[in-house]
Amino acid sequence: MKFTDNKYNMIQEILEKTEAEIEKMKPVNILIAGKTGVGKSTLINNVFREKLADTGIGKPVTTHLRQISKEGIPIVLYDTRGLELDPSVQKKVKDEIFDLVKQNKNTKEALHAVYYCIQANSSRIEETEIDLIKKISSVLPVILVLTQSIGKSAEDFNRYLDNLNLPVAAVQNIMAEPYEITDDYVIPPFGLKELIDKTLQLIPKEAHDAFMNAQHADIERKAKAARRWASRYVATTFGVGFAPIPFSDASVLIPMQVTLLAHITAIFGISMDKATIVSLLAAVGGTGSATMIGKTLVANAFKFIPGAGTIIGGIISGTTASIVTSALGLSYIEVLSIIATKEKEGESIDLGLIERLVRNQFKKNITLNRKELKSKDLEFGSDEALKDAYNTYESMEEESHSVSVPKKIKRALSKFAENHKPFNKK
Template identity: 40%
Template sequence: MASVDTDKLAQDAINAIADKIKNLKTLNIIVAGKTGVGKSTLINSVFQGDLAETGMGKPVTDHMRKITKKGVPLAIYDTRGFELGKEVQAEVKHEVVDTIQKGLATKDINKTIHCIWYCINTASNRVEPEEIQWLRELSRENQITQVPIIIVLTQSFSKKNANALRKMLLDENLDVVQIIPVLAQDYEIDEDYVAKSYGLDVLIKVMGEALPEELMDTLQHVQIASLDEKKTVRTGSCGDCSSCIGR
């Protein structure tokens, strides 16, 4: 595996955010997506260990487990059950939204969810309409909480396929921060050709950059929502920037 120093990357991401938001010690990330796309492999690469195996981590909801590693300032919520059909996918979405809201309710920046990584497998060469629908519904329910969503194109050993999939997804106009191709682990194409892992550093960097404003916005939205629940939010001239909302 390529030697990406994820501890350092995670710390860099935290430092970038901590400049703006005091007392941030742990980044909380939810990883979602269909079974077999490569969520566990991605999480294991981030933590540099076999942490995302079945039965590992602490169950936090019916379909989510929280994975942490001593000394790493990250907590990753691994979701399961997408293979079980639409009903379970709706439950997973509900659990994601609920976890975001419960985190925010604590008003503790270390307990809020900071980012969602939605994984789509580049190697499968397709995206199911139900996944697009799931993402649209999640974004809708995340409109006030504004947790940044990043689409991770997993198993992107073919950069060409990854770019094609990325373009296709961009055309869907989803409410996501970025679409990032990643190969979390080296991939042996044949005896003489191994695709080297890449992209994890970009993913962490983009997340770090996405967080400050988004997180500030979130906190502002939460304050607005809790200050005056009944009052309708008035939009200013630009329509939706944080300084125009709720004045």
């Protein structure tokens, strides 16, 4: 940690620890195969964050393979370029894939899985393509991804492929983006969450954290993973044997809470900046010295814990510290879920509303008043907690948008006049 005049910047600490957590992740490596025009880029941009196909660096590694990666995202994709039905081309692609698998085996660049993309509407698969899929499947687990899966023909094609008994791990229909039928009827995206689930079943467990960070198709799964980790961390850190601490020394909680928030941020893998984290922390504690944050956070928490007011100025028990820290973690996860969703949809967030939401969720989570913290108490039995956070934020947005421009102008003029009274003529 960096200290300056007995203080340290909690915000910078969270950012640095988040970066360190991501660097520790074992990267996940996936091959994206399929003919030109089947929607590979669309799939990549909708499964992985920051529109990786468009913004990532594409580096040629062979004649027909290019590597797509981006700093800060622990995933490397290998895209087959120009894969057509010409047998000679397919042989070259197959040879390059096999060479890549052999070359990277037992290294951190080792390939973990393959998405072989076929356009569902084509309702056909050539013998040369079947042969290529079989050969790739002999060295890597393959998921057949049926892109643009609209209507009954896509379902029929899925069944047809199943009946071929190809040596693949799964066949998954997807619609990566909304499909507009008419102005009034749009088919929403589907199949991406199932693709995430099937991928996690195939890749090594040590690569799960990296894949979770990189994907943004299933925000709820990120939240569940974060809560599972937070529950174990809080229960372990503030166990039964945790020594009680004086309220005046509440700042000792901060290093533990920094670690908690940094790990959660790493799981979500969203573009957090200092301004956003300042707003999140200001809602429940503050952003000054560690001592001030610790005292303020605990003091705010005591307002909501029944019977805890008598502890102020006295001793903070391990259980009370657990409640405060778990409430902070849960609130942080719920709000990051909304930020991640907005980022995925290309929408900006209102930091003022986010700050209000953190305060709202923190107050709600602190009143759970768990007498004994257990891991299972913090895990999602359903997505109700997230839905509640989403609904609360949407209500805040609607309330904010309901204020008409004339009213805003009127308020601004009134405030200006109030601030400049000494200059008014008598």
